[in-house]
Amino acid sequence: MTIVRDRVATTLHALPGKRRINPILVVVVAGAIIVALTYTLPAFRTYQLATVGAYFCVTAGLTVLTGLNGQLSLGHGALMATGAYTLALWQNKFNMLIPGVIVAILVTTAVGAIIGLAAARLRGPYLAGLTLAVAVVVPSISSTFDGTFNSDQGLPVALNPPPESILVEQWQAWVCWIAALVTVLALAYLTRGRFGRDMRAVRDDETAAKLAGISVARTQVLAFVVSAACAGLGGALFAVLSQSVSPGAFPLTLSLFLLMAIVIGGLGRLVGALIGALLLVALPAIAQEIGQSAGSQRLEGNLALTFFGVVLVVVMIAAPGGLTSIRLRRTKTTRTRNELKQKGR
Amino acid sequence: MKRTASVLAVVLLAAGCSNGTSNSGGSSGNTPGVTDTEIVVGTHMPLTGPAAAGYSKIAPATKAYFDYVNANGGVNGRKITYKIMDDGYNPANTQTVVRQLVLQDKVFAILNGLGTPTHTGVLDFLKTNRVPDLFVASGSRSWNQPEKYPDTFGFNPDYTVEGKILASYVKQEHAGKKVCFLGQDDDFGRDSLAGIENILGPVTAKQSYVTSNPNVGPQMGALKAAGCQVVMLATVPGFTALSIGTAAKIGFKPAFVVSNVGSDPTTLAKSLGPAAPLLEGVVAANYLPLANDTANPWIQLYTKVNTQYNNNAELDNNVVYGMSVGYLFVQALQAAGKDLTRDKIIQAVEKGGFTGPGLVPVRFSDKDHSGYAGEQLTTIKGGQAAYFGTPFTTDDGDGAVTASTAAPAVPPANGIPAS
Numbered sequence: 001m002t003i004v005r006d007r008v009a010t011t012l013h014a015l016p017g018k019r020r021i022n023p024i025l026v027v028v029v030a031g032a033i034i035v036a037l038t039y040t041l042p043a044f045r046t047y048q049l050a051t052v053g054a055y056f057c058v059t060a061g062l063t064v065l066t067g068l069n070g071q072l073s074l075g076h077g078a079l080m081a082t083g084a085y086t087l088a089l090w091q092n093k094f095n096m097l098i099p100g101v102i103v104a105i106l107v108t109t110a111v112g113a114i115i116g117l118a119a120a121r122l123r124g125p126y127l128a129g130l131t132l133a134v135a136v137v138v139p140s141i142s143s144t145f146d147g148t149f150n151s152d153q154g155l156p157v158a159l160n161p162p163p164e165s166i167l168v169e170q171w172q173a174w175v176c177w178i179a180a181l182v183t184v185l186a187l188a189y190l191t192r193g194r195f196g197r198d199m200r201a202v203r204d205d206e207t208a209a210k211l212a213g214i215s216v217a218r219t220q221v222l223a224f225v226v227s228a229a230c231a232g233l234g235g236a237l238f239a240v241l242s243q244s245v246s247p248g249a250f251p252l253t254l255s256l257f258l259l260m261a262i263v264i265g266g267l268g269r270l271v272g273a274l275i276g277a278l279l280l281v282a283l284p285a286i287a288q289e290i291g292q293s294a295g296s297q298r299l300e301g302n303l304a305l306t307f308f309g310v311v312l313v314v315v316m317i318a319a320p321g322g323l324t325s326i327r328l329r330r331t332k333t334t335r336t337r338n339e340l341k342q343k344g345r
Numbered sequence: 346m347k348r349t350a351s352v353l354a355v356v357l358l359a360a361g362c363s364n365g366t367s368n369s370g371g372s373s374g375n376t377p378g379v380t381d382t383e384i385v386v387g388t389h390m391p392l393t394g395p396a397a398a399g400y401s402k403i404a405p406a407t408k409a410y411f412d413y414v415n416a417n418g419g420v421n422g423r424k425i426t427y428k429i430m431d432d433g434y435n436p437a438n439t440q441t442v443v444r445q446l447v448l449q450d451k452v453f454a455i456l457n458g459l460g461t462p463t464h465t466g467v468l469d470f471l472k473t474n475r476v477p478d479l480f481v482a483s484g485s486r487s488w489n490q491p492e493k494y495p496d497t498f499g500f501n502p503d504y505t506v507e508g509k510i511l512a513s514y515v516k517q518e519h520a521g522k523k524v525c526f527l528g529q530d531d532d533f534g535r536d537s538l539a540g541i542e543n544i545l546g547p548v549t550a551k552q553s554y555v556t557s558n559p560n561v562g563p564q565m566g567a568l569k570a571a572g573c574q575v576v577m578l579a580t581v582p583g584f585t586a587l588s589i590g591t592a593a594k595i596g597f598k599p600a601f602v603v604s605n606v607g608s609d610p611t612t613l614a615k616s617l618g619p620a621a622p623l624l625e626g627v628v629a630a631n632y633l634p635l636a637n638d639t640a641n642p643w644i645q646l647y648t649k650v651n652t653q654y655n656n657n658a659e660l661d662n663n664v665v666y667g668m669s670v671g672y673l674f675v676q677a678l679q680a681a682g683k684d685l686t687r688d689k690i691i692q693a694v695e696k697g698g699f700t701g702p703g704l705v706p707v708r709f710s711d712k713d714h715s716g717y718a719g720e721q722l723t724t725i726k727g728g729q730a731a732y733f734g735t736p737f738t739t740d741d742g743d744g745a746v747t748a749s750t751a752a753p754a755v756p757p758a759n760g761i762p763a764s
Contacts, residue, residue: 042448047448139555143530143555143558150531151531151555152530152531152555153465153530153531154462156466169448242437243466243469244440244466246435246466247557248438249437250437
């Protein structure tokens, strides 16, 4: 049994290996670009860049869960809140950032494991319902246990300022993008290996996966846990970015936005997750500009949601596979054309 | 690889585009937001969301007063540009919009940022960037920490000061009755309760609400069950109306005593609609002239400005508040002098001595960054609010509540403070 599976594995592995390049190379290049950007961009853009990095952690994890494993989560905003509040409570007590981020990831992973265990027993709309409930419950928890979480006002996050020579925004961008690139690297390797194949197999046909000796429940729980860890990291980064946490930062709409972003970007692809993260920062900003130029500040508060919806509809009509699929189709057609040419010879 | 490269190229491109637009903060004398002809100031306000009722009128009124000043030559030849950002009373949004104002729009100062939970979250950011944080639209004691936040100043009387003044009234007029409290679940409610309990001792029952959950049914039910005869509210206008309406619905009829920030009768009457008569006899407090006092010279000035520059919006206490903030800011700018810098305006405010529309003095000094020193009680009769008694001042500690003797100032003839 195991021998058969290994053989299948090697043949499967050979296929994508040809057209994909080493993720380390991509990450190193991206890191260089980020460093260059932090030295050229004005402060507010650098802050937005940092926010993209923090979102990227979350969308990357979510796209693995939803795109590769087929589990729909509407509760990732709540997992981010878990990470953010953990970091805030840790920082206000100990003020040590790196252990704090690790603790935030661990706590969120634990919470993710609990939700994942329940989620593995549910399918489709029931799973969405469960995760939705998790997202909705955040403000209630923070106001019920207001002694710890301080209700709607939230908690401040104690942070040591970066060295004098570095701008705060620059430092924030570095912290966020180091975390994002490490996350993406880990996810890239994880999804290429056996775990990635297991996830896809479970997504495509649970019965077939079971027949092939894959533990469906274990794969689903693991996928949820991995994705929760990413969300926890993202949440912790948000706490660092805004130096405060409050339930208003993690509303239900955030969870919906996250899902919309990865669908627009292209499900199951890390590049799609990057596009999604960019959109999460860019679209509300654009909506605000429009609201301002239209002369009504009251529009700003409401326009972003509409804007996201319209973009989702347009992208789904024009490119059902998301923005990344647009280029993919073109490369496919050129490839088939080349193949035809070769055959013609 | 191609795809990845193209995505990265897009990132770079987007970044490059934005680079060109946002470097507009260059100014003479190196002070952000100040040129020879302009002063750019920003604020964050709840124009939408749970606290928008009433409060959304404040910033446009301040802007209208600035437009009036600008039309009369500005301050030292500089026109004031007021950038109003909507944060929806959500602390997370406040983080974003204030960063945008400071880092992108390069404002000279943040003026009158509204809300205890919202503004508390940006104190550290403003301190790090050394941005003057003037006349915060809230009475939290957090603004009065000159050692920790040297650039932050409040506008409203402390909620603790207010709590003590309101509680003194209750102690006198409702002696021996069961007094209860409903407050916002943040520093606003807590500071207010601290002042109340300082005078009255522990209240019979206390309840709290969060603005994200517009339902106070359980809270009012609990207060009714506790047999409360007086209910003191530390609530924003929407929740004052909700509390009074909910109490009436469950047949609970205590005497209501309301914090200044949640007591504008025009806003409350609008929220309650046909139930507006429930407001009869509600006691609150204020420290600025009341909007319906048409004989007051300040109200006459504000009515003129309101007609000319504020699209003739309905003149309520929020409009009066907004214009009074504008007046105080112009006073501070005048005091800071022609060569305007961030340090100079902080020094000017700390020097204090401003006289304006207030019934009580503003306290500003180098050791005190809280705003107005006290309040006078108001009550609603026949749908109209009116002052009664005398203005009181006190501190946020154990000091006594004493009558204030300061005579109110008269506005200058042209309505603009002299330099």
